[in-house]
Amino acid sequence: MADIQKLEALVTQVRRDILRQVHKVNSGHPGGSLGCAEFFVALYQEVMDRKEGFNMDGIGEDLFFLSNGHISPVFYSVLARSGYFPVDELNTFRLLDSRLQGHPTTHEGLPGVRIASGSLGQGLSVALGAAEAKKLNNCNYTVYSLHGDGELQEGQNWEAIMYASANKIDNIIATIDLNGQQIDGSTDDVLAMGSMRAKFEAFGWIVIDIKEGNNIAAILKGLDEAKNHTGNGKPVCVLMHTVMGNGVDFMMHTHAWHGKAPNDEQLATGLAQNPETIGDY
């Protein structure tokens, strides 16, 4: 049984990590990162069956692929706090010679990252390839992936979505971060995509909703349900309804903080709303 209180404490710490990373270099993407803090903590601390250390091939463990690479601050924070690399390294985010590039990459050998992402729409294909490799290897583990909702405007996703059901890839759980925002405004204003559930179902996927995507218990329940649907000949999609900027009141419910860093005063406000729990890096 998951210790929800402990996970929530980690979420608060991850929010601090996100704010401090982007503030230090005055760049990066805090909004989407904050909206997915609970998801990452749930995934890495409770859901995924992970091995100690890092091996690129990921044999005998669950895998995760981040497709919307711009939310690297939350990815880096949770990877570090799950033991993939020293937490102190978060200090190097986006700095010259860092392994923590603006968008995640394998190029600098950062443990925990298996593919570069940033140019959007490519992650699902990669995750499906890894899922196919697992099947060939008789490796009975699950591949998880995360995608932005705006990102689904990229056509390659729909090639991949079509491929997955046609080929009965049932060891994938693709989560869509439905925060309804993208750089230029709300997804409905920029390019309305209609019902995501109807689209995925029409493409032959099993669709799970997590209505409270910023609630750890709800995420655990939803991902558990998703896991129960794997192995049944169909790919599984999780529609995770989140609030962009969650946990920092002035960053919530707006696209304004998609790719903007807080100033000193805003950082102080944000940190005050998220008191230190397990310790700053």
Added chain:
Amino acid sequence: MKIYENTGSKDTRSGFGAGLEELGKSNEHVVALCADLTGSLKMDAFKANHPERFFQVGIAEANMIGLAAGMTIGGKIPFTGTFANFSTGRVYDQIRQSVAYSGKNVKICASHAGLTLGEDGATHQILEDIGLMKMLPGMTVINTCDYNQTKAATIAIADHDGPVYLRFGRPKVANFTPADQDFQIGKAVQLQEGNDVTIVATGHLVWEALEAAKTLQDAGISAEVINIHTIKPLDEEAIITSVKKTGCIVTAEEHNFLGGLGESVSRTLSMNHPTPQEFVATQDTFGESGTPAQLMEKYGLNAAAIVNASKKAVSRK
């Protein structure tokens, strides 16, 4: 002068198919992906004999590249197959981010490259792919000249750890390199020894270069012919050594002169041993419909064009 015999014209893509099928038997890690062109890419044998390792992705090349990148995670060696145009220009960003920058062991195998695709016309005749691919850091770029070499290269690249672009073509062309050749990535093959001009050719232009050398000999010009199957990494030493002897060079390729083999050679020589150079290549143009032979004639990519370029290069010494 060495005599090279055409042992029977074959298409280079069939060499790829044969090499892939051999890999299917010899290397369990090799998987193949195809975007609805299994017959054209000659991947039928692999598909029939190793169905569990063959992935039909449909007309969805971007997804194919991503799938291939993902399959390397878990130790597979994916070979993707489609036309050169759809293997490169259509999916450049996918190759750049998910394969090259991510350092994935994907073999991008591209048929129907260049003008010799023929009647389908310019939409399908990519003449920019060598340039696109050689600009990607870490990418190996190979353009083979005949059936035997394409088969040997296909087998060899499975043992190379890193992304590779393997370019070949549609038409039946002379098959003249040894069936048992030891294909070494990045190693030029000297086909004729000569003193007056160096001809460095790749792909379908290699046979044309050998034909040109015969004509040049009759005209009293001794041509050294080098088969550069690997454009990146380029065998710079072989080129520099040859031009130190001959004093001029012709590069020949079925590709735009911008961004192709010629420019790589030019850079090498300008930095190490400045040498008069002539380019046999397309002149910053698209192709058009026609038979392969008609197109190679019209766009100046045959033995006659190499002869003329060689004479011009010699005159510039």
